[in-house]
Amino acid sequence: MRTYGSRGRLLFWAAGLFVAGVLLTMLVVSGRTQEIDGAVFSWAGTIHMDGLTALLKALTYLGNGVVLAPIALVVALLFWIRGDRLEAIFLLVGVVGVEIANEGLKAAFDRPRPPGFGLIEMPESASFPSGHAMVGTCFYMLAVMLISRVTALPAFLSGLVTGIMMAAVCFSRVYLGVHYASDVLTGLLFGLVWLFVTWQWYEGAVSRYRAFRRPPRIYVPRSYN
Numbered sequence: 001m002r003t004y005g006s007r008g009r010l011l012f013w014a015a016g017l018f019v020a021g022v023l024l025t026m027l028v029v030s031g032r033t034q035e036i037d038g039a040v041f042s043w044a045g046t047i048h049m050d051g052l053t054a055l056l057k058a059l060t061y062l063g064n065g066v067v068l069a070p071i072a073l074v075v076a077l078l079f080w081i082r083g084d085r086l087e088a089i090f091l092l093v094g095v096v097g098v099e100i101a102n103e104g105l106k107a108a109f110d111r112p113r114p115p116g117f118g119l120i121e122m123p124e125s126a127s128f129p130s131g132h133a134m135v136g137t138c139f140y141m142l143a144v145m146l147i148s149r150v151t152a153l154p155a156f157l158s159g160l161v162t163g164i165m166m167a168a169v170c171f172s173r174v175y176l177g178v179h180y181a182s183d184v185l186t187g188l189l190f191g192l193v194w195l196f197v198t199w200q201w202y203e204g205a206v207s208r209y210r211a212f213r214r215p216p217r218i219y220v221p222r223s224y225n
Contacts, residue, residue, distance in 0.1 A: 007200050014196035021189035028128060028182050029109065037180040041114055044175050053119060056172035060120070063132030063169045068095070068139055075143055079150075086205055087146045091139075094198040098138040098191060102131045105190070117177035130179045133170045133187030138195045140166055145199065 027033050061067050072095045079088035111128035125131070144162045148155040170188060173179040 063136030129187035
């Protein structure tokens with residue numbers, strides 16, 4: 001079974017990404033990202049094309065809670081039916097935990113949305129951090145890692161495809177004018193933090209579960225001839 005690194009290494013990466021996310025958050029709060037956010041937003045407005053807009057409108061819904069929640073429930077149910085109970089539990093721990101964290105950060109900072117381009121309806125929630133980037137990245141990457149852990153799904157290829165898909169979803173939020181670049185980048189960082197933390201917990205649970213389930217040693221008396 002794949003491990004994706006030691007538990008200590010997972011916590012190291014989680015801590016590093018958390019520090020980066022906190023630093024970026026401080027820059028956003030202090031207004032130091034306004035110039036680059038404005039430049040990226042203006043650039044996004046110059047590259048609109050009908051075909052690209054239609055594609056990104058479709059892809060962006062993969063990070064929407066209306067789509068993501070049913071997928072999470074179906075995947076968790078399939079894990080449970082297969083007997084992969086830990087995988088089902090930690091998939092839900094991951095997605096519920098990251099969603100709560102995202103909603104808490106949105107409420108705490110309450111950043112207004114950008115002016116938008118009129119390509120899609122502007123969400124009513126706060127802009128910072130991007131829920132699509134934070135929740136979507138954590139969920140889809142965690143789901144692929146868990147699936148590859150208990151099946152023959154090729155981990156590298158599936159992870160690469162998922163990563164490309166989520167990069168497109170993250171880009172779509174700026175392209176469509178509903179997020180600033182700093183919203184998306186911060187959401188991505190915190191989403192990866194929760195991914196690594198959840199996986200570290202999962203590895204610990206797997207180790208304890210294996211120890212609990214390990215069959216008892218059978219004592220066979222030694223014969224003396």
